[in-house]
């Protein structure tokens with residue numbers, strides 16, 4: 001059962017305005033049904049936060065959006081490009097979709113600057129100088145231009161995650177996916193990363209963020225999606241989600257997570 | 261001023277002397293067992309080293325001679341090597357053409373230095389010339405044609421041949437190994453199965469068998485009229501054999517990388533080949549440098565097996581020389597000399613790899629902390 005906020009249903013269903021469209025998506029790992037009938041559509045500029053208990057399929061869901069995982073049933077369209085076995089489509093979609101991982105996954109053998117310019121140079125064929133100029137602009141935005149020539153291992157976790165965000169932004173994506181971007185960080189570094197993400201949200205970037213940072217969800221999200229056992233149980237605007245959760249499972253989850 | 265200069269110096273001397281004594285006692289005579297071992301080992305060294313030294317150098321004969329009759333019978337007869345040292349290095353390559361080999365090796369050595377020394381300019385071009393231009397150039401110098409008299413590969417021999425076969429092997433085994441290792445991890449079952457079978461088959465067979473197969477069986481499969489040079493066939497055998505071993509070394513490096521590296525690279529829109537070339541291999545190969553160099557060293561030593569298929573590399577020449585009636589019975593000298601040469605080349609390789617490792621470790625130490 002999916003509980004929808006009526007406000008959202010009233011939004012004009014303008015297809016050109018939709019950047020992500022998931023219809024009846026299912027995924028299995030062998031026998032294990034990870035994603036069950038996911039229907040989700042996201043408009044340009046929307047900020048979505050996905051939460052839910054561990055193992056509920058949050059990571060799997062967003063990893064299906066750039067084909068790090070393959071779904072077995074249903075349709076996914078990103079920017080109106082169908083995500084299927086067609087390698088050209090996958091390539092295009094991956095250029096439009098930036099991703100930030102829990103473990104940063106920076107390339108340790110390259111400097112920060114090289115991490116940022118790699119994809120623009122090799123995927124977009126951008127000239128080296130131009131890509132470096134752009135990389136510095138993004139490093140400016142995540143507030144670490146002075147670290148450009150260091151290696152990732154020389155940076156703190158918070159700095160590494162900000163580099164990872166800048167690296168994704170350098171491809172000039174239309175959508176940004178975040179998979180628990182602050183879970184691997186020490187408490188004092190969480191804020192610096194969240195601040196960068198809030199700044200990014202202000203620019204109108206479409207963002208889908210798996211996180212347990214409920215403060216962030218409250219201030220930034222347009223919509224919060226609650227998943228459990230591979231299903232979307234509830235999706236609502238933050239005020240309604242936090243103050244008047246509809247399903248028992250959401251209430252239980254919020255009770256656990258907000259107690260801390 | 262002068263007082264200050266001399267005083268610490270004198271002190272230092274006395275101090276140094278005591279320190280050495282203390283060190284000796286601490287390390288060699290710290291306990292009864294230790295003392296017994298030290299005395300025993302000292303005695304063994306005393307009994308073996310001086311006579312060996314005598315035989316190798318003091319009583320040895322170094323000057324070229326007609327036969328072993330000219331040598332001091334109590335010492336090593338290095339004359340067997342000095343009288344025909346050219347053969348040890350050039351095989352039966354015509355004497356008036358040997359400058360070509362010298363020239364080629366000088367070019368190769370200079371290019372290698374240019375490429376490896378950080379301080380020299382335009383090192384990239386050195387690498388390009390070394391790998392793209394110099395193989396053709398060297399082949400022309402070695403073999404001839406285009407104005408140079410042709411020297412058939414049957415006349416090549418000695419150390420030069422070990423270096424050529426080893427060098428060609430080294431240049432080809434790494435790419436072959438990388439391709440096989442990537443293939444083994446491929447998601448396409450056809451490719452991965454082929455690679456697994458190929459690697460396991462080649463690794464499961466002694467190298468000498470691979471050499472015999474390449475020299476005896478390959479011609480059977482080739483259509484009539486096509487003759488591949490014996491040395492070339494042997495080198496193909498070396499590259500295939502070395503490649504299979506290298507594949508497993510490279511695979512070890514690939515397995516050491518986290519899945520996140522692939523995911524981050526794919527998420528940025530890079531394709532399979534770019535992900536491997538730009539992200540995965542640079543890291544994986546760096547991890548397995550010791551294994552790679554180890555493979556290079558055994559490959560170089562394995563070139564001595566070429567004698568078994570009638571190609572006269574250094575060890576073969578040494579054996580032939582000591583079988584010559586004039587020099588009969590000088591096997592020891594031949595083997596010691598060959599061993600020494602191989603030892604120096606391999607030592608150089610392993611020292612260089614340690615140096616690289618050390619440098620990378622330093623920078624990655626900085627990186628990790």
Ligand SMILES: Nc1ncnc2c1ncn2[C@@H]1O[C@H](COP(=O)(O)OP(=O)(O)OP(=O)(O)O)[C@@H](O)[C@H]1O
Nearest residue numbers: 029032034052053054055056057058059060061180
């Ligand atoms: N490659 C895989 N093979 C088999 N099962 C998997 C695989 N990846 C994930 N799973 C399973 O799928 C389920 C959903 O995993 P997923 O990582 O999407 O959960 P999650 O909601 O992100 O949880 P968490 O909050 O712990 O990150 C889990 O039960 C997990 O064990």
Ligand SMILES: [Mg+2]
Nearest residue numbers: 058059060180
């Ligand atoms: Mg997860």
